[in-house]
Amino acid sequence: MRTLLIAIVAAVLGSVSGGQAQDFPSRPITMIVPLPAGSAFDLTARLLAERMQVVLGQPIIIENLTGASGSVGAGRCARAAHDGYTLCFGGVGTHVLNGAVLALTYDVLKDFEPVSLVASAQLLIVAKKSMPANDLKELVAWLKANPNKATQGTGGPGSLTQLAGVSFQGETGTSFRSVPYRGAGAAIADLVAGHIDIMIDLAPNSLPHVRAGAIKAYAVMAKTRLGAAPGIPTVDEAGLPGFYMSAWQAVWVPKGTPMSVIGMLNKSIVDALADPAVRSRLADLGQEAFPREQQTPETLGAFQKAEIEKWWPIVKAAGIKAE
Numbered sequence: 001m002r003t004l005l006i007a008i009v010a011a012v013l014g015s016v017s018g019g020q021a022q023d024f025p026s027r028p029i030t031m032i033v034p035l036p037a038g039s040a041f042d043l044t045a046r047l048l049a050e051r052m053q054v055v056l057g058q059p060i061i062i063e064n065l066t067g068a069s070g071s072v073g074a075g076r077c078a079r080a081a082h083d084g085y086t087l088c089f090g091g092v093g094t095h096v097l098n099g100a101v102l103a104l105t106y107d108v109l110k111d112f113e114p115v116s117l118v119a120s121a122q123l124l125i126v127a128k129k130s131m132p133a134n135d136l137k138e139l140v141a142w143l144k145a146n147p148n149k150a151t152q153g154t155g156g157p158g159s160l161t162q163l164a165g166v167s168f169q170g171e172t173g174t175s176f177r178s179v180p181y182r183g184a185g186a187a188i189a190d191l192v193a194g195h196i197d198i199m200i201d202l203a204p205n206s207l208p209h210v211r212a213g214a215i216k217a218y219a220v221m222a223k224t225r226l227g228a229a230p231g232i233p234t235v236d237e238a239g240l241p242g243f244y245m246s247a248w249q250a251v252w253v254p255k256g257t258p259m260s261v262i263g264m265l266n267k268s269i270v271d272a273l274a275d276p277a278v279r280s281r282l283a284d285l286g287q288e289a290f291p292r293e294q295q296t297p298e299t300l301g302a303f304q305k306a307e308i309e310k311w312w313p314i315v316k317a318a319g320i321k322a323e
Helices: 002-023 040-056 068-079 092-101 136-145 160-172 184-193 203-211 259-274 276-284 297-318
Strands: 029-033 060-064 086-091 112-128 151-154 177-180 198-202 215-220 246-254 287-289
Touching (some): 040 112, 068 092, 086 092, 092 160, 092 297, 112 136, 112 160, 112 203, 136 215, 160 198, 184 198, 184 203, 203 215, 276 287
Parallel strands (some): 029 060
Antiparallel strands (some): 112 246, 112 287
């Protein structure tokens, strides 16, 4: 009798769970963006959410929950109900680097379910307008002639921009000081004002200032030039071959979210990224959508693990820690 009762209860619960998944979504969805409103990261999330909600038939509300290099927002998502109504728009910083730099109350890998890779933004090597160097080779020469005098603005301790600066110094034999900011937006503002000397920054953040002639751009850290800025050479062309790095974004949900719900969310993202208007806007922002075959939960899961295995040893070897 007891076995029969357990079986009946399990069947009922399974039916309820299945019904909830089948009815999904029946109310607005929250997408947590753990970085400031108006940032390149935020603009990409809003562009994606706007198209996703057309497919899902429910509004997607963006909640910018910032702090501690994005770990406040990511932590909120990790602790949210696993019903598909809370999404986390994260990336290499929030779901890879933070795990090596911060003492987190959650696991960047085990406490989330992957939904889909979204897009990647290339990094630009840029400097204040008054920097005397006119190309990347001249910049490296100037930095070598002025050791530890230049200042590099970063998005904070353990950020991709800080890691890029550490890697750049190792590749070029230069040395300069890192100045952490609470996000790249504040750093780029100081670069434009001439308060700091250089940055290795996300193209979407820097391109408007490059176009306005407010800062200098030396190279894009990729194999190919940016479609949105074809005049900027690649690092291969500029004299630092193979020095590639990019900032990628993706969507996760809390661990335990039903696979049927994840499937619906994934479908809405795939549809959004197939929209020519969305892809065109991403290109304008210096972003590129991942190929269709890479827009699966399984690919994101494997990609995140590979990134952790790649970057954690580098971060720890460099002694990068939260301040």
